Amino acid sequence: MVGSSHEALHRIFQKDPALLTRALQHVLRIPFPEPREFAAMNVDLTEIEPVERRVDTLLRANTDEGAYLLVVESQGKPDERKRGSWPYYLSYLHEKYRCEPVLIVITQNSATARWAAEPIHLGVRGCPSLTVRPFVLGPDNVPVIADEREAERDVPLAVLSAMTHGRGPGAAAILESLAAALRTIDADTAAAFVQFVDSCLGDPQAQQMWRDLMTAMQYFFRHPLAEQVREEGRVEGREEGREEGREEGRAQERADTILRNLLWRRIDVPDSVRGRVLSCTDMDELGTWLDRSYQVTDAEDLFAEDRT
Structure with a gap:
């Protein structure tokens, strides 16, 4: 015996399943396709075993x-x-x-x-x-932020821009602008943003450029990713025979970074420039050349005395 209107309203469709599709077609004017057959299914939707479902x-x-x-x-x-x-x-x-x-x-x-x-x-x-x-x-609607002042106005949006567009020749300006903007916010927040970007850069060259930029930021040395970067540098140095002293190894690593930046930015590096960079052991001078390596359009401009 039907005990309630609620029960009756769905039991009638159990009795005549075709009535349900006819109602869709003729009452609601929905173009539901004509069924070939019906099959009764278990109405209990309870999940007996937990199903793990997670959003990001x-x-x-x-x-x-x-x-x-x-x-x-x-x-x-x-x-x-x-x-x-x-x-x-x-x-x-x-x-x-x-x-x-x-x-x-x-x-x-x-x-x-x-x-x-x-x-x-x-x-x-x-x-x-x-x-x-x-x-x-995505890349079609997230703005490209490649200007330092624009990045400073909205650092989180600049982070999203780097995470979305950080690949190819245009990545240099995006990453450089963000690196400068990160200096304007608190260190802990900046360090979190640093790791977000690092995780999203699928281009190995872009990721290395980002790590080179971040290694130069003093606050960053207090965070795990910085230690990872330094450890990778030490391993790389050992593999290439740079165990002639800590200071010499750091100079060699910085020289390699300068040349790698120029190569990644598709700037031709003459043998004279390569030789001068690799033979330099002055960390301050190498630091100046490293900063310039993100901006120059000619490798010789690394050594321009009038640059600041």
Whole structure:
């Protein structure tokens, strides 16, 4: 015996499943395709075993209009499984916290950005029951910040710019501007930003340039990544036979960095320049040349006496 209107409203469709699709087609005017057959399924959606589901970042933003949940996903490449898990995340979070969830996808790849921005439609083709529209931050819409003053005005945005665009010939100006801007904020926050950028730079040359820039910043030496950079430098020095003393090894390492920067920036290095740099043991002079190696357009300009 049917005990309630609630039960009756769904039991009728168990009795005649075709009624449900006819209602969609003729009452709601939804172009639902004609079913070939029906199969009863277990109505219990309880998960017997815990299923681990994690988002990359989840933040609650309280505003005058109410609270929002910001769901941030970092996506390296298209993954069709996300088109099922993202709607699940949003529905689950809305049910659990009774806040409006907002899905934000961050990527460094334009093709992935286009894929992630495609709406996710669940239900009848052309008339879905659920549509999820991710907001995507990627190389096509995150601004390129390659100016020091602009980076100082919004350091976190400059960090995002470096994380998104930090590759190719244009990376030098972006990373240099950010490095200068990091000096204007507190050391602990800057160190965290340093590690974010380091983790996102997939281009080995860009990552090495970033580490060279950061090694020159004194506060950075107090943080784990700096120790990692120094250890890598020591290992590299041992492998290349630079064990003739700590000071000599540091000079050789700095000279190599100067030449590597020029090479990475596609600046031709004559033998005369290479020889002068490699033979120098004056750390102050090498430091000056290192700073210039990020800016000059001609290798000979490393030695210009009138540069500051």
